[in-house]
Amino acid sequence: MRELLKVQNLKTNFYTYEGIVRALDGIDLDVKEGKTLGIVGETGCGKSVTALSILRLILPPGKIESGKVLFWYKGELSVDLLSKDEVFLRRVRGNEISMIFQEASSALNPVYSVGEQISESFLLHQKRELYKAIIEEIEKNMREDNFFLKNFVYRFHKRIYKKMLENSKSLRIRFISLLPLINRYKVWLKKEVSRRVVDILTKLGVPDPQRIMERYPHELSGGMQQRIVIAIALACNPRLLIADEPTSNLDVTIQAQILDLIRRLKENLGLSILFITHDLGVVAELCDYVAVMYAGNICELAEVRKIFKNPSHPYTKALMNSVPTLEEKKLESIRGNVPNLISPPEGCRFHPRCDYATEICARVKPDMVEVEDNHWVSCHNFLRG
Amino acid sequence: MKKGLITGVIGILMVGLSFFALAGEVKNPDTFVEATIGTIDSLDPAWAYDTASGEAIQTICETLIFWKGERTDSFVPLLATQVPSVENGLISPDGLTYTFPIRKGVKFHNGEPLTPEDVEYSIERAMVQDRDGGPVWMLYEPLLGISGSRDAEGNIVIKFEDIDKAVEVKGDSVVFHLKKPYPPFLSILANTWASVVNKKFVVENGGWPGTKDTWKEYNNPAPGKETLHKIACGTGPFKLERWDPGVEIVFVRNDDYWREPAKLKRVIIKIVDEWTTRKLMFLAGDADTIYVPRQYIKELEGVEGIRVYKDLPSLSQGSAFFNFKINPEGNPYIGSGKLDGKGIPPDFFSDKDVRLGFAYSFDYETYLKDAWMGEAIQPTGPIIKGLPFYNPEQEVYYYDPKKAEEHFKKAWGGELWKKGFKLTILYNSGNVQRQTAASIFRDNIEALNPKFRIEIRPVEWADYVRDIVTGKLTLFIIGWLADYPDPHNFVYPYMHSEGTFSKWQSYRNPIVDGLIKRGIEEVNPTIRKRYYDQLQMIYYIDVPGVGLHQPLGRHYERDWVKGWYYNPILPNAGLGGYFYSLSKG
């Protein structure tokens, strides 16, 4: 099974007034094709920063210090996204890798209709496929009714789309698109794109997509808004979807629907997903592999079943215990609070709160050790069995 | 894209304008442009009393007789063929009837010929209208012996017959019947309020038809409702082309004028409030003459291409008047209202020594030098230089702190010097000269005795007028402009117990009233002179007020203007003067 995405020693800092926040202190993870990797951790441990760093969407004062993001791109493996120029990155974003966010309501632009926002993804990436499809469409129409005048118009439109296919930036086309009557050719484009929007919306199980398209974001429910965000992301059927806590602020019933939708997409489209959440329940249900993050480091990485069966990193164990279960058992809380990332503790960043901490933990940062097949831990005295 | 748009637009603007280089010495040679500040109130001769309207009407309409060049005491015939006098028999020996033979072959701007009926109608129409605060009292006093058609409460006190009989047409001349002899009557008829208008034109435009039954409706119309407010039809050298109130008024040459047509094709009077803008237009040649406020004279010194006329005596003067009986009720300007160092009693100025103290503590030279740039003279009394019977040898007061201190010590039996006083002098804000005069009084009097306190406050013109009329001002500085060049027009308002200023001062002197009455009714000039000399001496002795300045005007014009002359009695004399005589090039 090939690794679709491999992140190596990713470091990202934020240069704020209080000092340099070392948000990511060397992250290594990989997403296998068709599989779902869950990233779990308390708020503020750097989950979202990882997601944004992968797509290089970190804005000043943040800066990606070092590391590699290798992405399997059309046959040859090692394409380091971080070293590529902005144009390449733009072709990847939304087309190969796309992202969905926690706050669906603020992720949608209030002044444009939902349909417009989804069609923007198509227009950005699939211009050539659209023009080809339109040319075929025109030819089909020409064959059906060969009324003289219509024919002439069709041929004219066809020529325009052919021209656009070769050189989409030509000034002549931009000029023609301004003339009122002549730019009727755009009708084809609008029809083709809206057909695709309806297609993606039905695929996501949205009822009556034609009506929904005209609506504005503030008129839709939370769940529906999240479906639209997913539609935007999956418009050009990317190979990797990064989901940054998509269901966190939805109430449980809607949350279940969205998770179910994502699972169906995974199976039907063979989509590989990087799923970020702080809810262990969701991880158990959806993810194949899990990475537990704490204060900018990954402390444990393993298959879902293995990690639930025997969590070997003290933090993971503590996390497990703090989740309410059916049997009545006292919930443990972890003493102390999340470290300040400006002056993080030496060695293993969890040692001040770790019950099993020994002298070495405070000095040396533990490396990843393979406890069992597909089960890695970064801890000096990890718990056995 | 946006960046391109903006720079593009500015580029076009610059290119389009740059080729407009300015050249040419005399701009628009046959159009005379006057830039001033006063707005015209109305074009109706019977309505207009302000100088700006007077200047416009004088360009369009003409009177029976007119001033002879620069003189104010002799006339030339205009619409009348002769100037009436006792010698040529056109004025009756008893000075009660004046006959004016009317010139023939004169046409109005609407083509109608000039007839004696037009003259009679013009004067009667003025007396019928007689608006509040209008100039027509000057026709009522000589013709009917009263000051207006209505009493204080506003109901009409005269009958139409009185007006009709006062002016009659006899053959082809017009006869005026006066109630009592009135020597300045000729100079009144030479002014714009006696201009001749075309009866047919006025009646067509809804004016008074000249009959008895409807005359009351046309009496005292609301502002702007008078018939000739915006329209004009006279016999003058220029016709009215257009009037945009507050903006400009444009006259165009009347080609079939009964005398030789004017040299200028067009005359424009523009309103330009901002001095800097006005000056730059003058320097750039866009204006041929401008109104130059006194304080900016220096800015035009040593500028070539400009001709300046200096020391033009104007028939106006500014004086300080002492209020003998100040109205104490609710009056902040007299402080405590008692002689206790924190105010003044209402009759403070009734004590002559106080008045003399003030008179001697005013530094006349510095005032004339600083406030008027040395371009004003000190008047000797109510009758000023340029008026007949002006007495140049009349004694005047001068700046003498010791004399002033002497009088102040004697004032109120020495109480004033011990206790001191505090009073407020007002001036209408914006009038730099009056403000300077008030400051001179304050600084010199406060220097005499630390207990003397004078405060100066500027107020709006409307408040200034209100406080003068209600008698609240302690001492007020105000000016007077001649209606007609005759001592009676100054002596009456300054000294007569019913005169405008003396009434507000509550200055009453029966001898003076008698002298004034005899002065106006005496036809023989030598006897009139004796009365007016006595009046000027009494004014010096009683010192109800002190003459401060008689301004000497200035006239500024570009050097390509020709034919300008100065007659003090013409409205806005220092500006356009008489457009008929002007030319350019």
Next chain:
Amino acid sequence: MKSYIIRRVLLVIPVLFGVSIIIFAILSLFSPEQRAATFITDVRQLRDIQGVIRKHHLDAPIYMQYFSWIKEVLKGNLGWSKTASRPVLEAFFYFLPNTVELSLFSAPFIILIGIYLGSTAAVHQDKSVDHITRAIAIIGWSLPTFWFGLLLLMIFYGYFKGLFPPESLGLNSSLYVNSKDFMRFTRINTIDALLNREWWIFVDALRHLVLPVITLTVVQCALVMRIMRSSMLEVLGRGYVITARAKGADEKTVIKKHVRRNAMIPVITVSGYLFAGLMNGVVITETIFNRKGLGWWWWRAAVQLDIPAILGAVLFNGVLFVLTNLVIDLLYAYIDPRIRLG
């Protein structure tokens, strides 16, 4: 949408009533003699001031005058303006074209430059571009308009010998414009000149517009720029901007399509004040450049206590302002769907 408009229009009536109350409160501050004095232009007319008071029935009790005034206003007779020597309503329509021309030419510059500078400053926050544009805008905003205007006049009219003259038209063009063979449609010189295809008048009118427009623009566009900058900064931080970037859109389209349209909303709401600011600027600019518009007329009326004109001015401004607010609300609803669909 329709009910929204009707509600807004109905709101206009109480506001206008309020405006007339304020106007009359100002009027009651004057005393009868004061008001009468304003009808006197020459000291010689002081003779019968009582006559003038009676003529204009200035001594009746205030509320009585208020009702007679309102009756007159509804009949369209707003009294006689001495400074313009014509009825107030007629004077308003006479002076309106000049002011409209000035605002017509400066408004686009103010808004265009303001938005452009505002968005560039926001996009490059805290870089040199941001500091420079902000400094220029702030200096423009703190510059006393009259001082700046007079300086411009001195340089471009005095020193450069009449390159950009004051007033609204040169002598020859104003004579021609007022002559019979020039069709007056809107009484706005530039537009009439175009309609009559008199290019030289059009250029002359433009030449007279340059200085006043610069004076007005420099001060007013600082306000637009500041509002635009802070609203752009706020929108840049929003979620949908990151979504747009995540879609793969390039920075230019993100700014142009997504950010600027949302950032325009606060600018539209504030352009109501912009109108008020413009009217203030117009008063000073027209006085300095001697362009006989509403601003000049109101200044002259205030200085010479021409009461009917002052009251008329406050009333007209009230009506104009309320109408612009209505237009702005409708524009606001058009841009922001959240408002339109309630």
Next chain:
Amino acid sequence: MKVSITNRKRSEFKEELLPRIKEIKFSFNRFKKSPLSLMGLTLIIFFLGIAIFAPQLAPPKYPHNPYRIPRDGYSAIPRPPSPEHPFGTTEGQYDIYYGVIWGTRTAFRVGLTVVGSILVIGIILGSISGYYGGVVDEVIMRIVDTFMSLPTLVLAMALVSALGRSLDNVMKALIIVGWPSYARLVRGDILSVREEDYVEAARAVGCSNLRIIFRHVLPNAIYPLLIMASLDIGAMVLTAAALSFLGLGAPVGYADWGQMTSFARNWIVGPPDNPLAYWYTITIPGLFILFFVLGWNLLGDAFRDILDPRLRRR
């Protein structure tokens, strides 16, 4: 015993204040970072110094009325700077140096009193109408609309010409014209803050309405007000100067920058041979106005970038 209580109190007090100190330290640092705000602060401190030490810098000639500019003669032609008149004299020989120094005091007086009273009126009416809503809100808002529909300068001109021309009337006019925009701003903020949970919580705990308004609601709505106030101080001084230019501001001879610039309005363009002959009459008062207003505007801008919660942590 007493000592310990205070000790306990002080440490506890320090403990409670810590977050606030941290915030202030953060603001001050953000403030230090942008050069424009530093310039603004120095300008305002410079003017404050002049205002405070005015009696020392320019000893008043008339103790009972220090704001009257002393005159040295009456001639209308301004005289250039000379030893006894460091900045020269204006038309009517008013000493520019004295006028400009005491003018700083007038500017602060006009700026602070006007904006101060506008803030107070605006907050009171705004919070009442915002918090209570319903009919009260409707009435107050209609009054605000009425005042808002009157352009500041025209109304101020009408008021000053009615009340008479003095600095107090100018201030009254500016206050009457200025308060509505503050009231509307406060109402807007309060409407949004009123919905917040912590206000609901406060009401649940049983605080009185007034306490809620002043303890919880206003502190959060205060930032935009502060920003607007600091910008308005400059704007108010400018409007007062404009009024003086139009002949409706402070009386002649009063130590006020606007009045002095209006003195100089006719001397900007000197005689043709030496157009800049009277530069000092217009430049000196003009520059004082410019830098005073500039200082406040820069400060206001800096406040916005620092205090506005949304932009603070960007």
